[in-house]
Amino acid sequence: MKQCPNCGRKLSEGARFCANCGYHFAPDSASRSAAQETTRSARHSAEQASTPPGRTSVPPLAKATISRQAKRPKHHHHWGWLLVLIFLLAVAGSWFYSNHDSGDSSTAAPTSSSSASQTSEKDSASDTQSSSAGNDAASATSSSSTAGKLTTDIGPKNTASAVTYYAAKNGVSHWRGVLNTTDGITVKLSTDDDLLNALSEPGQGMAYLVYGYHDVDSGDETDFVYTVDRDDTIHIYTLPNDFDSDQTYEPEMTVSKQDMVTYLNDHGDAGDVAKLSNKVDIDH
Structure with a gap:
């Protein structure tokens, strides 16, 4: 119960x-x-009754276990194939870029050579044109550095301009009048023995006669003369109107080229000297 x-x-x-x-x-x-x-x-x-001969029946619990194992993803196989694929891509990329760069280099070489040749030809033509146009611009350029200062490495035109400015600024007789010109100055080179023998400092056998104008005639005379020694020492003269070749004349001022350039730079005359040098004619 x-x-x-x-x-x-x-x-x-x-x-x-x-x-x-x-x-x-x-x-x-x-x-x-x-x-x-x-x-x-x-x-x-x-189930055993329905299982064909020669095949073993699997218990339900074992079937479930086998089914879960079969469905479980095998990730390690996928990672292996992925690594192999990455390696092959890296090898292929390295080979492609290596061959591509080699081809570019071989192609670019003639172009560079051609460009260099064209540049050389242009530079040569430019140099020829500059030379044929005259040395005025070259002299003016060499008279100053990148800072706008004069240097001692200047040509005849810049030297004549610098001597004229230096003499005028330091009160050498009548040299200031040479700067009153608006057209420019002419420098005539003379190896006349009578003139050189009358100068106590004849320099290197060349006298530079300065005229405050252009179109100088062969018979024109001037009082403004300077000579240059081998060591770039400059002697500045003002000759009298009644010049006598039998007398000896002393320079009114003697200065080294370096001191002259330094003086003009310190007094802010470098720009004016460069401008005047563009208006200098050298008469040989």
């Missing part, structure tokens, strides 16, 4: 429902286990 837990009525041991209140008795675990085992045995027997 068993008792209903809901109303307390006594019932038979095998009763599944209470006759008084209708309470439903759940089957006990032993009965459930026995029933489940009976069901599994019956199902297994049916």
Whole structure:
């Protein structure tokens, strides 16, 4: 006998429902286990019966395990193929760029050579034109550095301009009048023995006669003369109107080229000297 837990009525041991209140008795675990085992045995027997000869039936639990293992992704195989693919791409890229660069180099070489040749030809033509146009611009350019200063490495035109400015600024007789010209000055080179013998400092056997104008005639005379020694010492003269070749004349001022350039730079005359040098004619 068993008792209903809901109303307390006594019932038979095998009763599944209470006759008084209708309470439903759940089957006990032993009965459930026995029933489940009976069901599994019956199902297994049916599967074995349906399995073809020579094939072994796999229990349901083993099937589930095998199925999960079969569905599990095998990532290590994918990583291996990916690494192989990356390596092949790297090798192919290295080969392509190596051959591409080699081809570009061989192609670019003639072009560079051609460009260099054209540049050389242009430079040569430019040099020829500059030379044929005269040395005036070259002399003016060499008279100053990148800072706009005079240097000692100047040509005849710049030297004549610098001597004229230096003599005028330092009060050498009448040299300031030479700067009053608007057209420029002419420097005539003379190796006349009578003139050189009258100068106490004849320099290197060349006298530079300075005129404050252009279109100098062969018979024109001037009082403004300078000579240059081998060591670039400059002697500045102002000869008298009644010049006598039998007399000896001393320079009114003697200065080294370096000191003259330094003086003109310090007094801000470098620009004016460069401008005047563009208006200097050298008469040989």
